[in-house]
Amino acid sequence: MNKIIKNSIKALSLCLLATTPFISTACSDDDALVTDHSWNIEGNTIVNIKPERYKLLRNPMNGWVIYSGIGDGMMMNFWDLYDNFESSEGTVKVSDYGSTLYVRGLWSNFNPERGKYVWDETLQTGPAKRFRMLVEGAKERNLKLAFTFVCDSRDKHDDACPAYVKEAGAEGFTTTTGSVNVWTPYPDDPIFQKEYEEFLTAFAAKYNDPDVTQFVSGFGLGQWGETHTLKYSTGDETPKQAVFEWITDVMSRLFTKVPIMINYHRCLLGNKGFSDADTGVAADMVKRAVAKGFCLRHDAFGMKQYYKDWERGITTTYHGVVPIIMEGGWVESSHGGSIAGDGYKNFAEVRQGEYDEAKGGYVNMMDLRFDTNVNTGETHSWFNTAFHLVEEFIAEGGYRLYPDRLSIPTTARSGGSVSLTHRWSNLGWGYCPTNLRQYGDKYKLAIALLDKSTEEPVRIYIEEKADISTWMKGKPKTYTSNIKLTDVAAGTYTWAVGLVDTTKENAIGILISARDENQTLKGWVKVGDITIQ
Numbered sequence: 001m002n003k004i005i006k007n008s009i010k011a012l013s014l015c016l017l018a019t020t021p022f023i024s025t026a027c028s029d030d031d032a033l034v035t036d037h038s039w040n041i042e043g044n045t046i047v048n049i050k051p052e053r054y055k056l057l058r059n060p061m062n063g064w065v066i067y068s069g070i071g072d073g074m075m076m077n078f079w080d081l082y083d084n085f086e087s088s089e090g091t092v093k094v095s096d097y098g099s100t101l102y103v104r105g106l107w108s109n110f111n112p113e114r115g116k117y118v119w120d121e122t123l124q125t126g127p128a129k130r131f132r133m134l135v136e137g138a139k140e141r142n143l144k145l146a147f148t149f150v151c152d153s154r155d156k157h158d159d160a161c162p163a164y165v166k167e168a169g170a171e172g173f174t175t176t177t178g179s180v181n182v183w184t185p186y187p188d189d190p191i192f193q194k195e196y197e198e199f200l201t202a203f204a205a206k207y208n209d210p211d212v213t214q215f216v217s218g219f220g221l222g223q224w225g226e227t228h229t230l231k232y233s234t235g236d237e238t239p240k241q242a243v244f245e246w247i248t249d250v251m252s253r254l255f256t257k258v259p260i261m262i263n264y265h266r267c268l269l270g271n272k273g274f275s276d277a278d279t280g281v282a283a284d285m286v287k288r289a290v291a292k293g294f295c296l297r298h299d300a301f302g303m304k305q306y307y308k309d310w311e312r313g314i315t316t317t318y319h320g321v322v323p324i325i326m327e328g329g330w331v332e333s334s335h336g337g338s339i340a341g342d343g344y345k346n347f348a349e350v351r352q353g354e355y356d357e358a359k360g361g362y363v364n365m366m367d368l369r370f371d372t373n374v375n376t377g378e379t380h381s382w383f384n385t386a387f388h389l390v391e392e393f394i395a396e397g398g399y400r401l402y403p404d405r406l407s408i409p410t411t412a413r414s415g416g417s418v419s420l421t422h423r424w425s426n427l428g429w430g431y432c433p434t435n436l437r438q439y440g441d442k443y444k445l446a447i448a449l450l451d452k453s454t455e456e457p458v459r460i461y462i463e464e465k466a467d468i469s470t471w472m473k474g475k476p477k478t479y480t481s482n483i484k485l486t487d488v489a490a491g492t493y494t495w496a497v498g499l500v501d502t503t504k505e506n507a508i509g510i511l512i513s514a515r516d517e518n519q520t521l522k523g524w525v526k527v528g529d530i531t532i533q
Contacts, residue, residue, distance in 0.1 A: 037421045037480045044407045044419070047527050049514060051402040051427060053395050056097060057511040058142060060443075061214065061259060061295075061323045061433050062398040063099030064390070065146060066379070067369040068134050070105040070118065070127040071158075074370075079137040081374050087383035094379060095141040097390055098368060100214045102146040103134055106160040107220065110149055111199045114164040119206055144214035147207065150225035151196065153182035161185050165195045173231055187221045187247075188232050188239035196220075197250050204254035210438070215259040215325075217297060219247045222273075226299050227263045229273035240269045244285055252292040257438050261325070262286065262294040264314045265306075274300075279310050286314060293437040295322040301361070302354035303329030304342040315361035320472065323433045325365035328354040333376045348385035355389045364398040364430040400427040401471060401499065402513040408495050408528045414488050418530075420447060422497065423478040426471040427513060434510075435469035442503045443468055443510055447481060448524060450494040455520040457496070459488060460506045468499060468510070485532060492531045496524040 039046060056063065068078060075081070082094040109127040110118045117123075118131045138145055153160040157180050165185060166172065170192040172185035185192035207213045221243070223229040232239045251260050267273055268282045286296070296318055300306040306329060315324055330339055330350045344350045358366055371377025382390050407421040424445075426432070434443040445466040448457040461483050471477055501509030508523030519525050 037478050038419070039405075039407045039421055041407050041409070041419050041421065043411060044409050044421075045528065047406045047408060049403055049406070049518065049525070049527065051400070051404070051425075051513045052515045053400075053427065053513070054391070055513075056099070056394050057400065057513060058099040058144075059399070059432070059510050060210075060439070061325075061436075062364050062428075062430070064097050064393065065100045065102045065214075065325070065365050065367050066094060066098040066143065067102045067104065067367060069370065070103060070109045070130045070134070073372045074130045074134075075372070076130065076133055078134065078370075079141075082379075085374075085379070085383060088385070088387045089383075092383065094368065094383070095143060097394065098143060100146050100365070101134060101138040101141075101143045102148070102217070102367075103131065104148045105131075105150070106153075106156065106158065107149045107151050107196070107199065108159055108162045110203070111162050113162065117202060117206075145207070145212055146214045146217055147203075148217045148225055149199075149203075149220040151185065151187075151192075151220045152222055152225065152230075153177075153184045154223055154229075156182055159183050161192070162195075165192055168195060170195070171233060184231070186233040187230055187243050188234070193246055200250060200254055208255050208257050210257050213258040215261060215295065216251070216255055217261040217325075218263055219251070221247065221269070224299075226265075227269050228265060228267040230269060230271055232271065237269075237271050244269050244288075248289050248292050248294065252294070255438065259295050259323070259433075259436055259438055260293065261297045262289040264296045264298055264311065265300070266310055274306050283310075283314070286318075290318060290322055295325070295433075295436070297325045297327065298361075299327040300329035301326040301357045301363075302342070302350055304353075307357060312360065315363075319362040320431045320469065322436065323364040323430065324361055326354070326358045326361065326363045327367045328369070328378060330354075331369075331371075332378060332381050333371050333373060346385070347381045351382055351386035351389060355386070355393070358393075358397070359429055362430050364433070366393055366397065396428060398428045398430040399432040399471075400513045401425070401432060401468070401510065402427070403497055403525065403527070404476070406497075406527050409530055410528070411531050411533070412485055414485055414490055414532050417482060417484045419480060419482050420495075421478065421480045422447075423476050424466075424471055425476045426473050429473055431472060432468050432510065435467070440503075442501055444500055444502055444506075445479075446498050446500045446506060447483065448496045448498060449488065449530070450496050450520070450524060450526065452492055452494055452529070455494070455522075455524070455526075457506075457524070458493065459485075460500070462500075462502070462506070488532055490532055492529055494529055495527045496520070497527060498524045 085094050118128045150160050154175050170185045170189045266277045266279045266282045369378035404425050405423045409418040412418045445463040447461045449459045498508050499510035500506040512525050514525045
């Protein structure tokens with residue numbers, strides 16, 4: 001671990017259950033050490049746990065996002081490059097620092113012909129070959145996937161929209177990129193909407209899977225797919241609200257198990273880009289999208305003329321409501337002459353500016369962008385001019401949960417009742433988004449009795465009153481759980497706590513920030529023994 005981080009952060013002092021026993025609970029908000037909870041329970045012992053601060057924990061909607069794409073610029077040796085990446089700390093494996101592989105591409109890359117998709121085994125060349133390489137490599141490296149589809153051809157050398165959409169009669173407009181004419185459909189065109197919805201339906205049938213997909217990002221509309229500078233068939237913004245309702249309804253209906261994103265900026269679905277548009281309208285659209293199940297992302301972190309107080313206000317409003325993810329705005333290979341306008345002298349200062357803005361915005365995820373020249377891309381810049389920030393985000397960014405103090409019983413009678421008091425902290429500036437509609441309240445705090453020889457649970461008790469999404473930095477939560485030891489045979493067991501996925505027979509779903517010696521191989525955190533007579 002980089003010394004800068006160590007100096008800057010102070011360390012703080014399958015046997016499945018037949019039923020899920022009920023726990024009666026008392027809990028309090030923002031607990032100090034002295035609360036109405038009893039720590040000195042007769043027969044209990046106090047256990048203090050020190051967190052593990054630095055190790056990468058691949059948890060839902062948390063961590064660094066490694067960018068890739070399936071267009072012509074993506075090299076087939078992507079993983080070789082990223083597995084042997086030169087950094088200021090020597091050769092590193094980039095995937096050792098990330099949780100997600102972000103696959104970007106044109107709609108036409110993902111869906112070259114009607115009814116044919118990039119994931120089909122029948123497609124073996126071009127984008128399909130690159131897609132398969134990326135997806136298989138992500139699985140090998142324990143990375144989940146994220147996706148963006150771009151429908152707008154401006155700035156592209158190929159049509160972002162599949163040819164069959166225009167052939168079906170969709171109306172749009174032509175622009176020129178270099179010497180190439182490209183075509184973009186109007187987002188309010190009914191034929192375009194029908195065809196795009198059919199593609200999204202096919203994609204969701206394949207990738208609406210939380211075991212594979214981390215999130216689906218944005219609508220794909222507007223320049224760069226960032227939902228600004230749209231061109232409507234009317235020539236003005238009259239269709240904007242109708243388009244908003246259509247695309248948000250479609251995505252919220254289709255993606256029921258994986259998070260979806262909306263870009264939050266003042267020109268949301270407008271015909272301008274980066275202007276001081278009607279912020280009240282944009283704020284209302286963000287509010288309505290969040291109500292439909294959308295999370296938030298912004299693609300201009302660190303760009304001071306674009307990311308301003310209005311955007312900061314959005315992150316303050318929705319901190320703890322939905323996760324916020326960021327993408328930096330400045331691109332080293334093409335914006336080197338522009339950063340001075342924001343007061344940056346070099347890209348080390350750009351990375352620091354992005355990091356500071358991300359911290360102020362409570363983001364859960366940050367970006368490691370790819371460039372065809374790996375020696376000038378954003379990933380190269382992070383790993384060579386700001387490596388300490390890469391590690392610092394793992395330690396401090398997003399969320400990092402652990403129980404710092406517990407009062408546990410050491411002896412009991414089979415069939416009797418015991419009480420445990422336990423306090424939980426979040427070391428990260430973000431939050432754990434267990435409240436997302438797509439997660440369906442599946443993540444729960446659990447207390448287990450482990451078999452001492454196998455370290456497998458013999459009983460799991462779900463703590464229904466604990467809302468993990470409310471665990472914020474500097475505001476620990478304390479619970480007192482009363483457990484009835486029904487049908488527990490006499491013997492010595494190990495108390496353990498975990499954050500489980502109730503849709504997977506209460507397997508660990510969120511890793512706790514505990515040291516290796518305190519954890520089982522499956523992620524339960526051991527807190528002490530109990531002898532049951």
